[in-house]
Amino acid sequence: MNTRISLLLLLAAWSWQSCTKDPASADSLDAQLEQALANASDGAGPDFYLLPESDDFDRIPQDPKNPLTAAKVALGRLLYHETGLALAPLKPIGKGTYSCATCHFAAAGFQANRHQGISEGGMGFGQRGEGRAPRPDYLPEELDVQPIRTPTTLHTAWQALMLWDGKLGAVGENLGTEDKWVDGTPPATNHLGYQGLETQAIAGIGVHRLMINETIVDTLGYKTLFDQAFPDVPAPQRYDREHAGLAIAAYERTLIANRAPFQQWLRGDRRAMTEQEKRGAILFFGKAQCYTCHNGPTLANMEFHAIGMKDLYENPDPVFQAGPGAAANLGRGGFTGRTEDMYKFKVPQLYNLADSPFYGHGASFTSLRDVVAYKNEAVPENPNVPVSQLAEGFQPLNLTPQEIDDITAFLESALRDPDLMRYQPAAILSGQCFPNNDPQSRQDLGCN
Numbered sequence: 335m336n337t338r339i340s341l342l343l344l345l346a347a348w349s350w351q352s353c354t355k356d357p358a359s360a361d362s363l364d365a366q367l368e369q370a371l372a373n374a375s376d377g378a379g380p381d382f383y384l385l386p387e388s389d390d391f392d393r394i395p396q397d398p399k400n401p402l403t404a405a406k407v408a409l410g411r412l413l414y415h416e417t418g419l420a421l422a423p424l425k426p427i428g429k430g431t432y433s434c435a436t437c438h439f440a441a442a443g444f445q446a447n448r449h450q451g452i453s454e455g456g457m458g459f460g461q462r463g464e465g466r467a468p469r470p471d472y473l474p475e476e477l478d479v480q481p482i483r484t485p486t487t488l489h490t491a492w493q494a495l496m497l498w499d500g501k502l503g504a505v506g507e508n509l510g511t512e513d514k515w516v517d518g519t520p521p522a523t524n525h526l527g528y529q530g531l532e533t534q535a536i537a538g539i540g541v542h543r544l545m546i547n548e549t550i551v552d553t554l555g556y557k558t559l560f561d562q563a564f565p566d567v568p569a570p571q572r573y574d575r576e577h578a579g580l581a582i583a584a585y586e587r588t589l590i591a592n593r594a595p596f597q598q599w600l601r602g603d604r605r606a607m608t609e610q611e612k613r614g615a616i617l618f619f620g621k622a623q624c625y626t627c628h629n630g631p632t633l634a635n636m637e638f639h640a641i642g643m644k645d646l647y648e649n650p651d652p653v654f655q656a657g658p659g660a661a662a663n664l665g666r667g668g669f670t671g672r673t674e675d676m677y678k679f680k681v682p683q684l685y686n687l688a689d690s691p692f693y694g695h696g697a698s699f700t701s702l703r704d705v706v707a708y709k710n711e712a713v714p715e716n717p718n719v720p721v722s723q724l725a726e727g728f729q730p731l732n733l734t735p736q737e738i739d740d741i742t743a744f745l746e747s748a749l750r751d752p753d754l755m756r757y758q759p760a761a762i763l764s765g766q767c768f769p770n771n772d773p774q775s776r777q778d779l780g781c782n
Contacts (some may be wrong), residue, residue, distance in 0.1 A: 363612040364604050370619035371665065374629060375769070379621035380600045385489075385631050388757070395491045396587055397529040405562040410585030411759055413546075413578055414438075418554050419772035420762030423477050423546035427469075428772075430453040434538065437465060437484045437770035438760040443686030444488040444589055447775045449649050449697035450656075452477055454543050455699040458774040463690075465778060466770070475656045478542055481663075482646050483654035483697040486690075488754075489632040489683040491587035494617060497528035498679045498695050499662070501637065501669040502537065503530030507636075509587045511670055521669070526576065531586055536575065536579030548573040555763040571735070591685035607748050613737075614744030622710075622731050622741060627681045638666040638678035639725035642714025643694035665695070665724035677719045702743040710738060718769070 365724045368380065375382035385394035391402040400406075413419065414434045423429050437451030438444045445451075447463035455477035458465045469478055482498055490496065493616040501514070504524040515521045523537040537544060551557050563581055564572050571577070593599070596615065597768070598606035628634060645663040647656040661668035667676030679695045693699040698715065699708065708715070712732045714724060725746040733741070762768055767781040777780050 336404065349630065360609060360612075363609055363616065366616050366719060367599075367612055367619070368479050374619040375626040381630050383596075383631055383633075384600050385590050385592040387598055388590050394587055394590070396582070397532050399528055400502045400532050400583060401749045402565065402584050405559070406564070406581050406584040406586050408752045409556070409559040411757070412556070412559070412762050413469075414582050414585055415759055415768040416478040416554070416762045416764060417768050419539075419544040419546060419550070419578075420764065420771075421550065422540075422543040423454050424543065425455075426471065426479075427471065428543075430477070430764075430766060431770060431772040431775075432456070433769050433771075434542070434544075435758075436466075439486045440498075440754040441461055441632060443689030443754065444482040445485045445690035445691040445692075446658075449651050449692045449772070450479055450646060450653050452479055452654075454478040457772045459778040461778075466775075467781050468654065469772075471714065473779045477654050479654050479656075481653075481660040482695050483692055485682065486686075487586045488589050488685060490531050490589070490636070492630070492632045492683070493680075494529055494636055495680070496534040496607065498543075499664075499666045500530070500636075500680050502533040503528070503531065504598065505529050514669060514671075515584065528580075531608070532580055532583040533585040536576050536682040539579055541574045546573070546575050550709055570620065574659055575698075589754075589757055591749070594685060594749050594751040595754055596748040597751075599748075609738050609744070610743045611748040613743075614740035614742065615748065616746055617733070617737055622733060622737070623727065624709075624741070627708060628684055632683040632685065634683040637681050638675065639681060640665070640677040640679070640719055640720050640723045641709070641728050641730075642677075642716045642719045643708075644698035644716045645718075646696040648716075649697055654667035662695075677716075677723045684745060685749045686751055688750050689754075702745050703738060706733075706741050706745070 347674050367626070369417055372379045385594045394402060417430055417433045420428065420430050420432045432622065437446040438451045448466060451464055452468060455469055455472035456466045457469045458467055460466065485498060488750055494506045495508055498620065500507065502519050504527045508524060513522045520537040520541055523533045524532065526536065533559045552615055560577065563576050567577060595606040595611065627637065627639065644706065646653055647658060647660065665675065665677050665679040687693065687702060691700050693702065693705050699705045710733045712728050712730045715752070767776045
């Protein structure tokens with residue numbers, strides 16, 4: 335009997351140990367990650383990567399010409415989702431059916447959750463945006479689409495210039511490109527002198543067939559909110575596209591994935607990340623050298639690089655208004671016209687990528703693991719990109735399959751804020767459905 339009891343106790347102890355993490359192993363990974371972060375940040379350490387709270391305006395980068403206020407953010411939050419502003423459609427049937435959030439909504443990490451976003455001319459939503467498709471009564475050239483994958487509006491506060499080619503914004507590298515700010519094109523909005531986010535929001539109201547004026551503001555019930563957001567602006571100028579755009583940009587600056595497990599770990603919760611995610615982070619900030627481009631709080635920068643990914647027109651799924659001759663395929667060079675800028679695209683931020691599984695400017699990847707493997711092999715998939723244009727850091731990394739899995743786990747899970755829906759309003763003042771308001775979307779969304 336004693337022998338049997340001893341054996342059972344031994345088996346129980348073995349079972350307990352096999353299901354329990356080794357504290358020494360966890361402590362070692364934490365120490366290694368802290369050191370990797372210190373090295374990658376030139377000694378600044380974990381605090382260098384901390385994201386602020388969305389209401390901590392003093393710590394959120396902002397345009398001096400558009401200081402953040404709670405009233406401005408509250409107005410922008412509603413306007414961003416307001417389908418009642420869809421009053422300049424190409425076809426009457428599109429009236430009131432789309433919003434900014436159609437292609438940038440919270441559940442998709444503020445992306446579109448499809449390879450090409452469709453605003454006016456689209457119908458349906460599906461479960462999380464994947465069900466949107468072109469309406470049969472719109473010709474392909476009538477759709478409101480872009481010839482490049484829809485970027486996120488998450489963490490745009492840290493981007494001085496907007497879009498993949500950085501054409502929007504009257505600051506930084508765009509100083510000296512004034513000859514490209516042609517009347518009648520989106521870059522003409524740069525003449526207002528704002529940073530990229532404000533410029534994009536103002537230009538986007540026109541580009542994406544929205545409309546704003548005092549009558550519309552009054553009819554939809556937003557006048558008091560405009561008054562609270564812009565008390566120092568004379569009333570005749572207060573209810574226009576510029577100030578609506580400034581409010582939308584203010585809201586977008588507060589879209590911050592500060593509840594992701596990596597952010598919790600940075601704040602001291604060493605249990606927030608799994609051991610695999612920690613191993614992936616150590617590789618990300620070390621051997622894999624991802625941090626050389628993806629650094630800082632949003633794991634991005636304002637540089638433009640070519641890594642030879644395919645363009646949107648080569649996507650196996652149907653695309654519209656995209657082709658081999660699109661200037662968008664040339665990246666920064668398509669805007670500046672400079673040889674040294676050709677095929678170079680802005681370095682993207684890395685949070686909540688798993689919420690919209692389409693990667694690269696042409697949505698040529700649908701798996702984060704495949705993206706990591708692509709960068710590991712460093713063999714360009716786009717033959718149109720000259721080798722001379724490829725980024726200097728686009729070199730084989732010699733990662734093992736397990737190391738690729740670990741980095742993928744860090745990207746997919748440790749950098750995913752699970753509660754971005756907190757940034758979405760419960761309702762908009764028009765009372766309409768959002769982010770879309772076409773009949774199929776209303777059915778899919780279960781509203782109205």
